[in-house]
Amino acid sequence: MAAEISWSCTEIFGTFVGSGILLLVVAKLVCRFFFAEKPTEYPKGVVIFCQVPKTPVAPNLCPFAVKLGTYMRMANIPYQNVYSMKLSPKRKTPWIIYNGQAYSDSQFIIEFLNKEFNVDLSKHLTAKEKAIAHSMRKMTEESLYWTFIMNRWVQSYGDPTISRLATLSGLDLWKLKMATSVMSYFQGYGRHTEEEVERISRQDLQALNDHIGDKPYLMGDKPCEEDCAVFGMIAMMWLMRESSFITKMVKENTYPNLTIYYEKMKNEFWPIYEEQS
Structure with a gap:
């Protein structure tokens, strides 16, 4: 008898759980049917540029968004901005x-847009010059970038001057700190001390400063594709917290060639820098 009662209770519990799951599935389907967002229809032949919301003082806090925006402006490719926290299918922005x-x-x-719009912003460079430009881009995106985001979101965490750059909640800032800490640890730079990270950053910046010298652009008198990436990263120097060693370098004009380069690229491709993206 006890076994029969126990079995009945199990059946009742299973039925209850099963019914609950079924109700959740049905509710989700109903919500999707009645409340799902309709896919936005965008014009053909126009690049829809999806990026995180812009900052009041610059087109974007993300160097790769500034890079891509600069490229499309340099290449005269028509695009339309969409500001959203939504990520791509690869979970990137x-x-x-x-x-x-x-x-x-x-x-x-x-690379895709180059083929689609028949663009080659580096066609004036020799093979050797292209190799040098490629190396400069790789250094900024695979090394300098990590020192910048570590300083902005981890090392300068708690500095309230971030509010002049973006409106972020305390939870958002904490999430950015934790995500950056984890990613940089597995990348490698996150295992270094703050002093070591600063030394890496200064070495990269000095290399860029020395390479550019008195040239108006990365590789000479005419901009190339890699200028977009280098400018996007250098622009971040003016978008750091007040306590940052990078902000101190900007104020002291430690790398004068980079300052001149930044101003020239900004004025040429982003004439109303604070208001455009």
Whole structure:
């Protein structure tokens, strides 16, 4: 008898749980049917530039968004901004939608657009010059970038001057700190001390400063594709917290060639820098 009662209770419990799951599934389907967002229809032949919301003092806090925006301006490719925290199918930002298809990763996007719009911003460079430009871009995106985001979101955490750059809640800032800490640890730079990270940053900046010298652009008198990436990263120097060693370098004009380069690129491709993206 006890066994029979126990079995009945099990059946009742299973039925209850099963019914609850079924109700949740049905409710989700109903919500999708009645409340799902309709896919936005974008014009054909126009790049839909998806990026995180811009800051009041610059087009974006993300160097890769500034890179991609600069490239499309330099190449005269028509684009439309969409500001959102939504990520691409690869879980990356910025990204684009073109003729209904999503494309991720700023460099892959540029390579795609080069083919689609028959663009070659580096055709004036020799093979050797292209190799040097490629190395400069890799240094900024694979090394300097990590020192910048670690300083902005981890080392300067708690500095309230971030509010002049973006409106972020305490929870958002904490999430950014934790995410950056984890990613940089597995990348490698997150295992270094603050002093070591600063030394890496200064070495990269000095190399860029020395390479650019008195040239108006990265590789000479005419901008090339890699200028977009270098400018996007250098622009971040003016978007750090007040306590940052990078902000101190900007104020002291430690790298004068980079300051001149930044101002020239900004004025040429972003004439109303604070208001455009």
